[in-house]
Amino acid sequence: MKVIAYSDRGFKAALEKVVQRGRQDTGAVEPAVRTILKAVERGGDRAVLRYAKKFDRVSLTPDAMRVTPEEIKEAYYKIRKEDGDALRLAAQRIATFHERQRTKTWMYQEQGATLGQAVLPLDVVGLYVPGGKAVYPSTVLMAAIPAKVAGVRRVTMCTPSGQAGINPYLLVAADIAGVDEIYRVGGVQAVAAMAYGTKTIAKVDKIVGPGNIYVATAKKLLYGVVGIDMMAGPSELLVLADESANPSHVAADLLCEAEHDEHAKVYLVTPSRKMADNVARAVQAQVKQLSRTAIAAKAISRHAVAFVVESMERAIDVANEIAAEHLSVATERPFDYLERIRHAGALFLGRYTPPAVADYIAGPNHVLPTGGTARFFSALSVNDYVKISNIVSFTKEELQRVKDPLVRLAHIEGFDAHAKSAESRFL
Template sequence: MIRIYDFKEGIDKDIYMKISSRTKLDNKEVNGVVEGIIKNIRENGDTALFDYTYKFDGVDINSSSIKVTKEEIDDAYKKTDENFVSAVRKAIKNITEFHEKQKQNTWIDFKDGIIYGQKIRPLEKVGIYVPGGTAAYPSSVLMNGIPAKVAGVEKIIMVTPPNKNGINPYVLVAANEAGIDEIYKAGGAQAVAALAFGTESVPKVDKIVGPGNIYVAVAKRALYGYVDIDMVAGPSEVLIIADDSANPRYVAADLLAQSEHDVMASAVLVTTSYELAEKVDKEIERQTWYLERKEIIKKSIENYGEIIVVKDIEEAFNIANALAPEHLELDIRNPFEMLGKVKNAGAVFLGENSPEPLGDYMAGPNHVLPTSGTARFFSPLAVEDFIKKMSVLYYDEGSLKEVSSDIIRLAESEGLTAHANSIKIRFT
């Protein structure tokens, strides 16, 4: 199924273009629809929100039923088993522990006559979007909610589209365990707009995070500036670098885990071993037949699955750095020694017992990662995405006087004489 290249002549530009250009938000039709929804929600608040929820989700919501109640949460616990709850709690413990290490402190530096620094404050209110249907992932609630919690956000508000049976109980339990403060039954561009502007029922927030379909992504992008947003997530991807020490069963299983996400997902193996490439190819075929989502897997492997054989490990890292994959697995003898070669990746998984699903659910690092080559400049979702900084500056009279002529000179070089005046007036 996967094509085997004997690839010794540098990075294949076609593969790069194919994988890095999967994200497209330039759908004019979607843009138009989203624009209309945003305008309507901004002008008509709840009325518009309830109309859309009826139209798109087929559920009749009003101001007394839009907010998830304690009873609904209790009911969700009854629908999930204890093992699920205990797994969620273990995940929360690990994710919290990792993110606690990201916390930064306000700092102030005192010199004689001069004080400066940066004050840090958590965002006040944050909205988390959680998709409905088959993409309702409890792990996504944890990965978006916990960094906000650790940052000290005062109010974390979740929105998720309802269906006739209410909301996915796994999602509700995860939200409750993670300490989400309020949950509203709303989805799509209308929920994003409601969070950005506030309605009678839904509070206005400072930032909106979380994955969603094209309408949600376009709405977030359109409202960027009114609120902050997280990265626009593209289809998921993994790149595995393996040498001849790698276990082909594991490598194949990890590629398949990636490709089951959706038909746009990409799974790439770069290896120095032609023998491993052939074995992995066979294993992919063998394992695919027993996996539930085999139809999706077959398509995504066909579209964006690759095995690339390279002449040495150096070239493997060159390819990885050029693709800047969301997930990078190093299934090689000495992964730690090689870590310095990694320039661009969202998350790096070292050795054969650190498969990507370990990071998706349990280990602690965030699974919200830059996709489609954006690891060149974006970072994993983190506590710092839920804080803001303010500069703080104090000069006493003597210290200001000492730099006054330099400030005046610079201001005048820019033609900003009122700036110069603001200094001059203090010493005349």
């Protein structure tokens, strides 16, 4: 782990490089993605299955796309009971937290006007779950449970099936989360099928879930045809530490992020040179003892930086500039800093809050904005599964009261009929 201090040459450039990290340029893959989108929009199931064969080497008939209740039952037999229990506990805690995010329709009266907003769940949501070696049943819980808490009627899930079939943990997690139907298709073709609908897969209103650059680009190009969630990139952790932090714990947390994949990004920001050196040393020692040592070591050597700054004040500024996905505050009185932290996907406060606890079991969502997008994207929440409609109702007296300025504003914009529609009520 590289340690660089504010007095070093190159500090500014190193920080700037981190701030500018991770802008995915989707331009190169857009034409290929659009071709698949068009083909599925026109060809439906047949096109989906053609691409499944081409890219995933899976031959399916339309009838076999949907995972059967028997397969889900079998999945439970394939996993340990204790693992199922752990998933259920996580699900329960996730549901409890997300219940608090629910907002209700409200209205109020002001003189003769009734104004408000209706908060309504989406009808159908599509959940994309990547295949490949890394399977994240926890992400299935995190994406599906808030939808169910929001009141979404129908949650569809698509995930590619390799030769070995769909990982049983994914099926169990989906079942626990209340996913209504699962299709064994992946990639751009799955995203397209959910966006446009096919004979087998119903059109959804919004597509949520991570994926590779092709899936991410497909979602982006479909924005407006359906709603989409944020664009997710590699995992990130920034630890803000003062002298009170335990270097060994900080190192363990950094490695927990680094083991995700070699693109994972971890940073330490501290006013203490000693802390930076100790953490770097601990990382070096601990990285050798992991089952995913090669991956974590690559991520650390490529992306890990410890920034030594002038003060905790400056450390907070740097954390805000970086706007990391995960921000761990490893200081004496972490809640004291809460008000000054402006940009982070999630905040972990205190030495007994390893990021892993929030990844799996704390309850708040672990689908979080990466690559600096915490400046404008939010943690996934119940809000992502509802929509707001405005409510307006005027009495005759109230309309009379605002008629003149209304007519004036309509005329400013050259909208005669707008003015007349209000005036007509009094003719």
